[in-house]
Amino acid sequence: MKKILISLINLFYPNLCRLCKRVLIEGETAVCLDCLYHLPRTGYQNYADNPVVHLLIDRQALEAATALYYYEQGGQVQKLVHLIKYHGHKELGYQFGRQAAREWREADHPFQKADFIVPLPLHAKKQRRRGYNQSEWIARGIAEETKIPLLTTAIRRDVMTESQTRLKGYNRWLNVKDIFSVTEPERLAGKHILLVDDVITSGSTVGACMDALSAIPGIRISVFALTMAAQ
Numbered sequence: 001m002k003k004i005l006i007s008l009i010n011l012f013y014p015n016l017c018r019l020c021k022r023v024l025i026e027g028e029t030a031v032c033l034d035c036l037y038h039l040p041r042t043g044y045q046n047y048a049d050n051p052v053v054h055l056l057i058d059r060q061a062l063e064a065a066t067a068l069y070y071y072e073q074g075g076q077v078q079k080l081v082h083l084i085k086y087h088g089h090k091e092l093g094y095q096f097g098r099q100a101a102r103e104w105r106e107a108d109h110p111f112q113k114a115d116f117i118v119p120l121p122l123h124a125k126k127q128r129r130r131g132y133n134q135s136e137w138i139a140r141g142i143a144e145e146t147k148i149p150l151l152t153t154a155i156r157r158d159v160m161t162e163s164q165t166r167l168k169g170y171n172r173w174l175n176v177k178d179i180f181s182v183t184e185p186e187r188l189a190g191k192h193i194l195l196v197d198d199v200i201t202s203g204s205t206v207g208a209c210m211d212a213l214s215a216i217p218g219i220r221i222s223v224f225a226l227t228m229a230a231q
């Protein structure tokens with residue numbers, strides 16, 4: 001009965017793909033499989049040396065880094081990130097986290113050997129306003145697939161920053177310098193952690209997070225961003 005009711009509702013108020021407006025079929029949420037399939041992939045996970053690594057190369061603790069999709073202003077990936085971030089579709093973040101992690105398993109990627117998965121934290125106020133941290137949902141998907149423990153309490157974001165998008169170069173770095181603090185350093189000593197973010201642009205935010213962690217003895221840090229934007 002419930003199924004018939006859902007079909008009837010769909011007939012009058014069809015659930016549409018947020019990217020191409022086609023009617024979604026069973027098993028599709030928010031975005032259709034066809035759109036997902038055609039998103040622009042970076043392929044960076046197959047290369048130890050790639051543009052994400054280059055952004056973070058100055059950090060001694062860096063182990064491996066990659067991003068899954070190219071983010072372009074006005075493009076499908078931007079729409080997708082907005083769905084995850086601003087329109088409550090956190091389950092899409094989870095879905096993408098799982099998909100990325102499945103590919104790492106097949107490729108025996110270094111991320112597989114991480115001890116903890118740590119999403120980049122939002123400022124508490126921002127998280128309350130949004131209701132969730134989108135990067136944490138991506139991280140949850142990764143944790144589900146890899147069985148690596150998720151750690152959400154080890155790092156805190158102390159400062160609300162203005163958007164990085166209007167800032168350039170050195171000012172970007174100044175804007176985020178010292179915005180993170182590590183709350184459980186003893187837990188991370190000697191560990192390999194995988195930092196998870198939704199969009200990486202200049203690398204200054206995730207780099208600031210790495211700087212906060214770098215005082216921990218023996219720490220190694222990998223970075224996964226769902227998308228990478230051109231600077």
Ligand SMILES: [Zn+2]
Pocket residue numbers: 017018019020021022031032033034035036
């Ligand atoms: Zn679609």
